[in-house]
Amino acid sequence: MIFPTDVLAVLRDPRTEIRDDLVRIPFEIGRAVYEQVDKILKDMSGRWDGRKKVRAHVFPYRIEEFMRQCLTAGEYPSRYDQGWYATPPALVTQLVDLAGIRAGETVLEPSAGAGALSGEIARRGGLVDAYEIDERRADILREQGHCRRVFAGDFLAQDPMEYAEGIDKVVMNPPFSNGLDHILHAVQFMKDDGVLVSVMSQGLMWWSDRKSVEFREIVEEVGGEIEALPDDSFAVSGTNVRTCVVFLPGYAGSRLRTHDWLMRQPLQLGLFDVAA
Ligand SMILES: C[S@@+](CC[C@H](N)C(=O)[O-])C[C@H]1O[C@@H](n2cnc3c(N)ncnc32)[C@H](O)[C@@H]1O
Structure with a gap:
């Protein structure tokens, strides 16, 4: 959900205290704006604590870094809007550690x-190519200036062959509705010996459809892992959706349809092109 301009102005006001688990507005604001701020902070699972020594919205988790993300994005996740969840800071560190990003490596988000x-990937020296379907968020990524390239558009419609060579690492937290499609597409951008780390819906650990079953087999074959995350991992982002982390290390000769694998296929397609 997009923050209304007035609310954004209050929350971005340097006098507003956002620290640890609370948001405190120690200055006068109009009643109508206050009501909007109050509603939004409650949507984000804050609770008004009117005791004299507190007088703030208190959250069941550390709101500080997460609110910074929301204020940068100009939007917040609420119970009514399941579209965008920023990865909570502790999980960001866990995912980027797991991917083992080294300075100079190419990374796909x-x-x-x-x-x-x-x-965080850029802070560790990774050269990040980012895709984002939402134009406004893509603009934010450009303004942040930490990605090597930012593409605004549907990642699933991107042709991996537009890359001359594969990417070293993939780190992602795709939309939960079709996360596995995003993962399988991202693998096609990765080198044979690349590494993919992704958040996914925990259903991936037991779904019985063919695609999920085959994916779990491949993860096992390559020595990867799918590990459940604690139930409250995304509480900070306003949702209790159950998630897991996929760790998928590639190697030459694996069953993964990587960028290198695709590069080994094109001769036949070339023949068809000539015939046409
Ligand atoms: C769960 S959020 C994760 C955001 C970010 N990865 C993070 O860790 O904070 C998923 C993001 O994917 C974007 N998205 C959804 N479908 C997409 C698609 N087909 N191509 C590119 N981005 C997409 C959404 O707009 C949203 O910003």
């Missing part, structure tokens, strides 16, 4: 949102 993951 295919659903980059407002840059929670891409910012």
Whole structure:
């Protein structure tokens, strides 16, 4: 949900205290704006604590870094809007550590949102190519300036062959509705010996459709792992959706349809092109 301009102005006001688990507005604001601020902070699971020594909205988690993400994005996740969830800071560190990003490596973030993951990857020296379907968030990524390239558009419609060579690492937190499609597409951008780390809906650990079953087999074959995250991992982002982390290390000769794998296929397609 987009913050109304007045609310954004109050929350971005340097006098507004946003620290630890609370948001405190220690100055006068009009009643109508206050009501909007109050509603939004409650949508984000804040609770008004009117005791004299508190007088603030208190959250069941540390709001500080997360609110910074929301204020940068100009939007917030609420119970009524399941579209965008920033990756919470602790999970960002966990994912980027797991991917083992080294300075100078190329990294793909295919659903980059407002840059929670891409910012940390860039801080560690990764050269990030980010995709984001939402134009406004893509603009935010450009303004942040930490990505090597930002593409605004549908990642699933991107042709991996537009890359002359594969990407070293993929780090992602794709939309939960079709996360596996995003992961399988991202693999096609990766080198044979690349590494993919992704958040996914925990259903991936037991879904019985063919695509999910085959994916779990491949993860096992390559020595990867799918590990459940604690139930409250996304509480900070306003949702209790259950998630897991996929760790997928590639190697030459694996069953993964990587960028290198695709590069080994094109001769036949070339023949068809000539015949046409
Ligand atoms: C769960 S959020 C994660 C944001 C970001 N990765 C992070 O860690 O904070 C998913 C993001 O994917 C974007 N998205 C959804 N479908 C997409 C698509 N087909 N191509 C590119 N981005 C997409 C959404 O707009 C949203 O910003």
